[in-house]
Amino acid sequence: MPDAPELARPGAFRVGVRTLELVHANQPDIQKGSGVEMPVxxxxxxxxxxxxxxxxITGTTAEYSDFLGSASDPDRPLTPFTFPGRAARNVAPNTSEGPYPLVIVSHGYLGSxxxxxxxxxxxASKGYLVVAIDHTESTHENPGKFTSTLYHRPLDDLFVLNEMDRFNRSGEGHFLSGMVDVSRTALLGYSMGGYGVLNAAGAGFAPGFVGAFSQMTAGxxxxxxxxxxxxSYSGTVDPRVKAIVAxxxxxxxxxxxxxxxxxNLRIPTFFIAGSEDDISGYEDGVKAIYEGALxxxxxxxxxxxxxxNVAPNPPVSPYLEPADYMHYSEPVWDERRINNINQHFVTAFLGIYLKGMEYGKFLDLxxxxxxETWTGYMPRTSIGLEMRHSAP
Structure with a gap:
């Protein structure tokens, strides 16, 4: 948008996109678990x-596919839709300037x-290798038990990190060979994705929460x-993860x-929230996490x-059914403006902690x-926002 803050604008790289199918072997099958038995x-x-x-590059511009409604909700039938992207599908990677820092992205429940x-x-246009996950049993197309999401989210993130490392080392046979610097990894998640990245990065769950989960899954x-x-938990906090965005x-x-x-969270973290969040909460929700991560x-x-809804793409159409529209829409803010602000601040944060860039002025506000007008903003455009910063 014309009033976007400075770092929202695309970077110097052209962007390619590909879809990969991964398999995490021998995992607990919570969806089918019953009684005291837990199949894998x-x-x-x-x-x-x-x-x-x-x-x-020459290639077809990406068209992304997603779903409205839910396969488990008879009142909101599963409805496919597509929308255009700006990346080119299956084109050759730029290996000459890699490897690139890795960003792993985790959606909400239900999401994609x-x-x-x-x-x-x-x-990706700014020189990152970005991987977004379809979390099995947590999408519109494939909804499942909420307990599956509770358990698998952080483990999905860490598994994908290991897979990117494996592909990077796989030799010339894989398009990601030599492309991924996993030693500079960030985890980025929205809603249930934020829950997952916090736990993956060191925020261990409370005993009371674990007990409630145990009751939900029959022991x-x-x-x-x-x-x-x-x-064993502390040993799973991966030192390759240098920053998280929640x-x-x-x-x-x-x-x-x-x-x-x-x-126990010791990794630089950027939280983004609405002050009237009615799903995750603010004062006793996101802000409380921020204040507690000492x-x-x-x-x-x-x-x-x-x-x-401070993270999704804008709604695909103003003519959606209200429930589908509100799944993506923010009722007060223009979603496109939120998107530009997110691009700006995530670029600044990851630039500092993954690339060592001199972007501190964009966060020291x-x-x-x-x-006063925030650095990187046009006059009169830094309105309706607050920025807090705390050191260990």
Whole structure:
């Protein structure tokens, strides 16, 4: 948009995109578990990969596919739709300037890997390798037990990180060979995706939350492995993850974290939330997570008067059924403006912590955006926002 903040604009790279089918073998099949038995299955994960492409590329411009409604809701029948992207499908990668820092993107419940293409394409144009996950049993097309989402989210993120490392090392036979610098990885998640990336990065779940999950799954202690009470948990916090971005992370109001769990988060974290979030909560939700993560360098960008939908692409049409429209829409803010602001601040944050860029001036801001025009903004355009910053 003409009034977009400075860092929202696309970067210098052309962008390619490909779809990959991954399989996480021998995972607990919570969807089919019953009683005290927990079968295992090979968990499929479809991912979309955006990457810097060669300068002279010829390829079909991407058209992304998603669904409205839900396969489990008879009142909102599953309805496919498509929308255009800006990346080119299956074109040759730009290997001459890689490897590139890795960004792994996790959608909400229910959602999809193409929920935030405005951001994934934008980051790839700036020299990042971006991978967004379709979390099995957590999409419109494939909804499942909520307990499956609770357990698998952080593990999906970490598995995809390992797969990107494997592809990077696989030799000339894979298009990602030599393209991925997994030592500079960021995890980015929205809603349930935010819940997952926080846990993957060190915010161990509270004992009370684990106990509630155990009751929901007939005695299964699976989620206990993602708690500080399990000695193995700390060893799963991957040192390759250097930063996380959490849009409206779910869970604090439901007891997912206590003070000890939040203090175990030590990775630089950028939170983004609406002050009137009615799904994840604000004062006792996202802001409480921010305040409790005492050992992390952290930021909190707040959209004043916004609700939960501070991350998705804009609604595909103003003529949708109300429930489908509101799944994507923010009732107060223009979604395109939110998208541009997100592009700006995520670019600044990842630029600092993954690339060592001198972007501190874009984050070193007065709390209230009306006190003075924020750096990177046109006069009169930094309005309705707050930025908090706390050091360990």
């Amino acid at each position: 299955y090979d968990r499929p994960l479809r991912v979309e990969v955006w990457y810097p492409a060669q300068e002279k 890997r193409v929920l935030m293409t405005y951001l994934t394409e934008n980051l 299964s202690q699976l989620l206990a492995t993602r708690s500080l009470s399990d000695p 849009f409206a992370p779910w869970g604090m109001q439901r007891g997912a974290w206590d003070s000890e769990g939040l203090k 050992n992390a360098e952290r930021y909190l960008l707040t959209y004043l008067n916004a609700r939960h 007065p709390v209230n955006s009306l006190d």
